[in-house]
Amino acid sequence: MKHAAFIRQAQALQAIALLLLLSQVITELLPATALGILLALALRWQKKLPRRRLISLGLLSLWAINQLIAGAAGWLEAASNLVWLLAALRLLEANDRKNIGGSGLLLLLALGLAGLKANGLGASLLAAVAALLVLCSLLGVQQGAEKLKLGLFGQAVALLSLALPLAVGLFLLAPRLPALWQMPGANSASTGLSDELDPGSIASLVQSDSAAALLQLKEIQLPPPEARYWRVRVLNNFNGRSWQPGPTVPLERNPLPVLASKQQQRWTYQGPERNTLPWPGVGTPQDHKQRINRNGELLRASNNSYVLLKSTNQPSWQMQPPLTIQGQWPMGSNPQLEALAWQWQQQYQDPRQRVAAAYHWFKAQGFEYTLRPGLMPTKASLDAVLFEKKRGFCEHYAAAFAALMRAAAIPARVVIGYQGGEWQPAAGQLQILQRDAHAWVELWLPPGQWRTVDPTAWIAPNRISQGVAASLSARDQQQLGRPMLGWFNQLLLPWQKLDQGWSEWIISFDRAQQNQLLEKWLGPEASIKAIQILAGGLCGLLFLGISLLWRQRQLQRGDKAKQQLDKLLHYLAKKQLRPNPGESLAAFIERVQGQEIKLKPDLIEFQDAYYRMRFHENCDEKNEQERLRIVVKNLFISSKCRMNSSQLK
Amino acid sequence: MTQQQNLRIGLRRVFILPSALGLLWAAVGGLLYVMGVNTSSNVPLILGFLMLALQLLAIFLTAQTLHGLQLQWPTQLEGWAAEQLPLMVQLTLPKGSRYLGLQLGPKGKRWEGICKAGVQQIPVPWQSKSRGIHKLPRLRIDSQAPLGLWVCWVRIQTNSEALLYPAPIAGAINEIPWPQASGKQQPKPNIEPHDFHSLQPHRPEEGPQRLAWKQLARGHGEFSKRFEAPTAQAVLLTPQKGMAKEQALSAIAARIQQLAANGESYGLQLLHLNINPGSGTNHRRECLRSLALLP
Numbered sequence: 001m002k003h004a005a006f007i008r009q010a011q012a013l014q015a016i017a018l019l020l021l022l023s024q025v026i027t028e029l030l031p032a033t034a035l036g037i038l039l040a041l042a043l044r045w046q047k048k049l050p051r052r053r054l055i056s057l058g059l060l061s062l063w064a065i066n067q068l069i070a071g072a073a074g075w076l077e078a079a080s081n082l083v084w085l086l087a088a089l090r091l092l093e094a095n096d097r098k099n100i101g102g103s104g105l106l107l108l109l110a111l112g113l114a115g116l117k118a119n120g121l122g123a124s125l126l127a128a129v130a131a132l133l134v135l136c137s138l139l140g141v142q143q144g145a146e147k148l149k150l151g152l153f154g155q156a157v158a159l160l161s162l163a164l165p166l167a168v169g170l171f172l173l174a175p176r177l178p179a180l181w182q183m184p185g186a187n188s189a190s191t192g193l194s195d196e197l198d199p200g201s202i203a204s205l206v207q208s209d210s211a212a213a214l215l216q217l218k219e220i221q222l223p224p225p226e227a228r229y230w231r232v233r234v235l236n237n238f239n240g241r242s243w244q245p246g247p248t249v250p251l252e253r254n255p256l257p258v259l260a261s262k263q264q265q266r267w268t269y270q271g272p273e274r275n276t277l278p279w280p281g282v283g284t285p286q287d288h289k290q291r292i293n294r295n296g297e298l299l300r301a302s303n304n305s306y307v308l309l310k311s312t313n314q315p316s317w318q319m320q321p322p323l324t325i326q327g328q329w330p331m332g333s334n335p336q337l338e339a340l341a342w343q344w345q346q347q348y349q350d351p352r353q354r355v356a357a358a359y360h361w362f363k364a365q366g367f368e369y370t371l372r373p374g375l376m377p378t379k380a381s382l383d384a385v386l387f388e389k390k391r392g393f394c395e396h397y398a399a400a401f402a403a404l405m406r407a408a409a410i411p412a413r414v415v416i417g418y419q420g421g422e423w424q425p426a427a428g429q430l431q432i433l434q435r436d437a438h439a440w441v442e443l444w445l446p447p448g449q450w451r452t453v454d455p456t457a458w459i460a461p462n463r464i465s466q467g468v469a470a471s472l473s474a475r476d477q478q479q480l481g482r483p484m485l486g487w488f489n490q491l492l493l494p495w496q497k498l499d500q501g502w503s504e505w506i507i508s509f510d511r512a513q514q515n516q517l518l519e520k521w522l523g524p525e526a527s528i529k530a531i532q533i534l535a536g537g538l539c540g541l542l543f544l545g546i547s548l549l550w551r552q553r554q555l556q557r558g559d560k561a562k563q564q565l566d567k568l569l570h571y572l573a574k575k576q577l578r579p580n581p582g583e584s585l586a587a588f589i590e591r592v593q594g595q596e597i598k599l600k601p602d603l604i605e606f607q608d609a610y611y612r613m614r615f616h617e618n619c620d621e622k623n624e625q626e627r628l629r630i631v632v633k634n635l636f637i638s639s640k641c642r643m644n645s646s647q648l649k
Numbered sequence: 650m651t652q653q654q655n656l657r658i659g660l661r662r663v664f665i666l667p668s669a670l671g672l673l674w675a676a677v678g679g680l681l682y683v684m685g686v687n688t689s690s691n692v693p694l695i696l697g698f699l700m701l702a703l704q705l706l707a708i709f710l711t712a713q714t715l716h717g718l719q720l721q722w723p724t725q726l727e728g729w730a731a732e733q734l735p736l737m738v739q740l741t742l743p744k745g746s747r748y749l750g751l752q753l754g755p756k757g758k759r760w761e762g763i764c765k766a767g768v769q770q771i772p773v774p775w776q777s778k779s780r781g782i783h784k785l786p787r788l789r790i791d792s793q794a795p796l797g798l799w800v801c802w803v804r805i806q807t808n809s810e811a812l813l814y815p816a817p818i819a820g821a822i823n824e825i826p827w828p829q830a831s832g833k834q835q836p837k838p839n840i841e842p843h844d845f846h847s848l849q850p851h852r853p854e855e856g857p858q859r860l861a862w863k864q865l866a867r868g869h870g871e872f873s874k875r876f877e878a879p880t881a882q883a884v885l886l887t888p889q890k891g892m893a894k895e896q897a898l899s900a901i902a903a904r905i906q907q908l909a910a911n912g913e914s915y916g917l918q919l920l921h922l923n924i925n926p927g928s929g930t931n932h933r934r935e936c937l938r939s940l941a942l943l944p
Contacts, residue, residue, distance in 0.1 A: 006763075076688075097748065101670040101797045105677055108700065112681040115692025124692060131696070135703075135796070142748050142794040144763030159710075159795070163702035170698040171691075179687045273688050304689060507691050538705075545709045549660050570655055 005146045010100045010137035014091055015041060017107055017130040017137075024118040024126055025084065032059075032066030033081040040088035056089045080113040100141050104134045116272075120210045121495075121502040132156050169537060173518075173530040176511040193232050193274070193416055193437055197243040197395055211270040211503035212418055212437070213278045215430040218264045220310075222430065223280075225420060225465045229440065229452060230278040230432060232417035234295035236326050238406065240333030241381050243399055243414045246325045250291040250299065255284045255311035269304040270508040271434065276300065278417055278432065282315055283308035294320040295413075296450070305512040322411035322444045329406045336383040337400070341407030351410045351445055355453065358404060362458045365390060367397070369460035394456040394463070398439035401455040411444035415452075420467050431500060435468055561613045564628040568606060571635055585610065599635065606631045652725065653739075654808060658718040658790070662803040665712050671798035674704055704798050711799040714792040717743045722788075724809045727934075729902075730780045731816040733758070735772030736809065738788070742766050747794040753807075754786025777813055780898065780941045785809040814937040820900030821892070827883035827916060827926045848872040883914035883926035898940050905940075909933040919943065 022029070022037060029037075036059035043055065063085050067078050087110040090103040111127050111134075135156040145152055213230070236246030264286070269277050279298040285291075286309050290301035296317035298306075331338070340361075344354045365386075373391040376384050382400045385392050392400075398414050405412035419438035421430040440454040457464045518526030522533075569579070572592060579588040589607050593600045609627035612619050667675070678700040685694030719741035728734035736753060746765040751773045752758070758774040777783050791802035848861055851871035861872040886904055888897030901917070908915045909928070916926035917936055922943065924936055 097797070098670070102673070105670065105673055108696065109677050109680065112684060112693035112696045115696065116684070116688055116690050119690065119692045127692065127696075131699075138796045142797055143746050144748055144765075145746070155795070159703065159706065160699075163699055163706050166702035166705065167695065167698040170701065171695055174698065177686050179689070180683060273690070506695075509691060510689055541705065549709070549712065573655060574653070 004144070006140050006144045007094075007096065007100065009145070009148050010104075010141045011044065011091065011094060013133045013137040013140070014094070014100070014103055014107055015044060017133040018088060018091060018110075020126050020130040020133070021084070021087075021107070021110055021114050024123045025080070025114045028077065028080065028117050029084070030063065030066045030081045032063040033085045035059075036063060036085045037088040040085075040092045044092055053093075056092065059085065059089060076116070080110075080116070083110050083113050086110075097141050100137060104138050107134050119503075119507050121499040124502065124506075132160065135159060166541070169534070171509075172514070173534045173537075175527055175531060176514060178511070193271070195233060195245055197235055197399055197414055197416060197439060210434050211431065211500060211508070212434045213270055213432040214268040214504060214508070215421065215432065216266040216268075216428065217430075218262065218266065220263045220265065222423060226457075228420050228430075229280065229415075229438075229454075230418040230421075231281050231296060231415050232274075232278050233276050233415070234297055234442070235414040235416065236295070236323065238328070238330070238403060240330040241378070243402070246323070248293045248295045248297070250293045251316060251320075254288075254290075254292055255313060255316060257284045257286075257309035258312055261310040263310040265308040267306050267308065268504075268508050268513075269306075270503050274300065277304070277306065279308060281317075282311065284311040285309075292317060296415075303510050303512045304508065305510060318450045319448065320450075321448070326411045326413050326444070327406060327409070329403070334380045334383045334403065334407075336380070336387050337404055338407050340386075341404050341409075344408050351408075351443070354408045354410060355405070355443065355445070358401065358408075358455075359458060362397075362401070362455055367392070367459045369393065369456070369463065395439045397455040397459060398441050401453070402441045405441070405443055413442050413450075415440050415442055419454075419464065438463075560625045561610055561628065564606075564625075564632050565610060567632045568635070571632070598638075602631050602635050602638075652723065653721050654724055656720045656805060658715050658720070658803050660712060660716050662805075663712050663715055663801050664803070665708065665799050665801040668793055668797060668800040670793075671704065671707075671800075674700060674798050678704070703796065707796050707798045710795050711793065711801045714747055714794045715790060715801055715803055718790070719743075720790075720805070722807060722809060724807075726785070726809060726811040727938075728811065728813060729816055730813040731776065731778050733774045733776050734811055734813070735774050736785060736788070736807070738771045738773055739768060740764055740771055741768045747792055750789075750791045752789045752791075757786065775811070777811070778816070780813050780815040780895075782942070783811045783813060785811055812938065812941055814941045815895065815898040815902040817903035817906050818896070818899040819903045820896060821889050822897065822900045822904055823887045823889055824884040824904075825887060825918065827885055827914075848874060883916065884908075885916045885918040885926065887918045898943065902937060902940055905933060905936050 018037070018041070022034075026034075039055075039059065063082065067081070083106070087103065087106045090099070090106050094100045094103040108131065111130055115124070115127060132153070136152050139155055139159075140148075140152055143152070215230075233245060234248075235243035236248075237244040265280070265283060267277070267279065276297040277300050281296055285298065285301075286307040287301050290306055291299045292315075293299060294317055296315065329338075344357050348354045348357060368391045370391050371393060373385070373389055373393065373396060376389070376396075382403050385396045385400045386404070402412040402414045416437070416439045418432045418436040419440070420436045421432040423430050438456070440452060440456065442450045443453055445451045454464065515526065518530050522529040565585075572578070575596065577592050577595065579585075583591075586607065589603045593603055606628060609624045609631065613621060613624040613628070678697045681693040681697030681700070685691060685697060721739040721741075722736055726734055726736060738751065740749075742764050744766050746763055749762070749764045751760045751771055753773050753775040758776075760771055760773050762771075764771075773788065775785060785807045788805045788807050789802055790805070791800055793800050848864065849872065851860055851873040861874050864870070864872050886901050888894075888901065892900075905915065912928060914926045914928045915936070917924040917939065922939055924939060
């Protein structure tokens with residue numbers, strides 16, 4: 001079936017928008033979703049496509065099966081995948097104006113869902129371009145443009161530019177409701193830390209340039225790079241291959257703050273939604289609802305901005321004796337590692353000696369710190385890291401060292417979080433990025449305290465002092481997307497700054513920041529005032545629009561001479577007497593007089609009054625208006641009389 | 650020449666309400682807001698607000714789409730009952746192009762399409778089952794431009810009338826040969842002098858009187874008109890006794906259509922109506938009009 005040109009254009013624009021959307025979420029796609037979308041896009045341009053609904057049904061079933069098999073992903077991921085697939089399938093069906101509108105709307109929803117996964121500046125710009133294309137498709141369908149013209153894009157841009165101020169106003173002023181329900185699986189987004197330590201999870205994270213957190217210090221000195229460990233999640237449960245969080249409970253009471261002290265850390269978490277937030281492990285939350293648990297994890301209270309005050313004493317989570325699970329070791333999972341640990345256990349009575357032995361052993365092995373350690377075997381994977389490949393990233397060494405210590409009868413756990421960060425002296429803040437993700441180990445050592453030990457610092461000291469990039473080989477740098485070319489990095493710098501600004505000002509703008517901003521602008525009871533301003537603004541906008549329309553009408557009404565001229569022309573048009581293009585009023589009236597002699601006196605009267613009103617300096621406008629009105633009225637009355645008399649005949 | 654009526658659409662006449670897509674649009678905007686709030690993610694939130702802003706903006710833009718539209722339509726129409734009778738609306742769009750819908754009355758068939766800047770003729774379909782004079786229902790013009798989120802419309806009282814002939818449905822009728830219709834001397838059948846049977850290539854010896862000027866003016870070349878008197882005998886059409894009135898009128902109308910197509914001569918003999926046999930377009934129209942207006 002051949003569709004109108006404007007329908008085909010709208011389909012093409014929406015297909016491009018869909019491809020832009022896919023480029024943002026390519027890593028989030030289930031195989032069935034990716035296959036379905038590609039198939040739908042490929043079939044879109046087939047001339048004869050039987051049973052489109054059957055194809056759609058088949059692809060949806062495939063997605064459902066894939067979802068059942070994948071299983072572990074949260075419902076948000078499942079719903080996102082479903083919406084992306086539906087957007088593609090809808091495009092397959094969109095053959096008329098109504099369906100183009102529907103598929104455009106579905107694409108906008110899909111873009112919103114993609115924004116949950118990818119919210120960096122680049123991804124957001126791509127989303128904006130995709131939204132612009134969707135708008136173009138809707139405009140094109142309503143205008144029926146046969147050829148794709150730049151004007152259409154211009155109109156879409158103009159429309160967006162007009163809508164943007166209102167959208168910004170709403171973004172700043174519209175009240176943000178608290179979360180209506182807990183989003184399961186929201187903390188497992190790819191751009192943030194995972195809750196498990198699977199091989200390769202952090203290596204993929206350090207390739208992301210998106211923001212993780214922002215730290216502002218008040219009357220506190222910035223710790224040296226070696227001491228910048230920002231803990232997020234503690235993993236207690238080891239199954240022989242990977243580390244997972246175990247059960248935990250919040251502490252009964254947070255450490256007391258030092259009331260006289262003004263020292264505080266102001267944190268803004270900028271990553272995907274999660275339940276535990278980064279912190280240095282010392283200090284106490286200003287918000288009494290925010291709790292620390294016995295693992296030393298800071299739990300999220302209501303928003304992503306939080307303040308830590310200086311606390312009185314040593315953090316109590318460090319003193320919490322190890323749970324049984326923190327000493328458990330699956331026997332036989334990594335035999336070589338067990339043998340080495342058993343040897344140290346026999347050799348050294350004091351756990352600290354065993355740690356020292358491990359340090360010397362790690363230093364002597366010549367481990368390589370790399371993003372690409374290659375695939376590890378499923379069985380005895382940690383043996384492979386320590387004794388065969390001898391290559392790995394922080395996650396491999398932290399996992400292997402913690403396992404080694406547990407095998408050597410020292411309670412151990414893995415901590416994941418961030419290490420380092422970029423100090424921005426102008427802003428007086430430390431920017432922590434996802435690429436600063438790191439894993440280290442905590443051991444329960446005499447005299448009864450959890451101590452931080454980082455095996456990565458033994459293997460690659462530069463990682464701790466200078467960041468990930470400084471400690472990797474040139475080939476790894478390429479994989480990070482940050483080649484060691486000074487000029488290239490220089491070129492990227494402005495973009496990175498922009499991206500940082502976007503994350504800082506837009507993406508991390510939450511309820512707390514909104515309240516702060518509103519209080520700064522509007523003083524106390526800012527929320528109510530904001531609602532009033534917003535409502536007032538919307539009413540004002542409506543009023544402005546209506547008054548503009550009204551004004552337009554009044555302007556048309558206001559020119560009395562033109563109104564009477566329009567009436568006259570309308571009257572003459574009924575007699576098939578219309579002015580020619582470029583013909584003056586005088587010439588037209590003269591021509592009409594020739595054809596309709598009866599009208600001659602009225603027309604001369606009209607012309608005289610009209611020209612007086614238009615051009616005479618000392619014209620009595622009211623009088624002339626009245627003259628014009630009477631002439632036109634006479635014409636209509638005489639015309640009616642003539643009609644009636646002809647009917648009587 | 651048929652009389653025409655003009656109208657320029659002003660904002661005062663325009664009504665506006667959200668379209669189905671507009672309602673869904675608002676729902677998706679709301680969903681994005683909830684999603685953004687629930688996940689503390691600002692991208693869906695911004696998109697939701699942008700959609701809301703576009704929707705508010707579209708109210709004014711949609712109301713403007715019909716503003717300034719100029720319409721002209723005939724005040725008299727003639728056609729058959731139970732058949733589509735289009736009201737030819739001349740529409741002048743000042744600028745741009747847009748998708749418009751035109752409909753006569755709530756039950757009328759809808760015309761939808763792209764209207765470009767300039768003047769265009771749009772046939773708005775309308776039909777009625779009964780014969781006679783009908784006042785055309787109100788003309789509705791609607792548009793959803795620019796985004797399809799709002800639908801704005803105007804309703805116009807056309808003041809047009811349609812004269813509908815009885816629906817031509819073949820049936821039994823009486824055909825009385827006209828000279829035998831009564832014993833009196835009957836006048837000659839009324840054959841219009843301008844009616845000609847066919848055209849044939851013009852020969853100079855035939856003179857300019859027989860030249861088909863209309864065809865020549867249209868650039869179809871020189872043809873001569875060939876006149877032929879109807880060969881068949883003229884008849885008077887009367888309804889069969891006992892037949893329902895409307896059925897009989899439909900049968901007569903169908904027969905008139907048939908006879909007129911063959912160029913034959915016919916007349917009407919009804920209760921209060923007598924039309925002498927004749928042929929040609931005007932005769933056919935006179936007969937059909939009489940049937941349409943028969944009480």
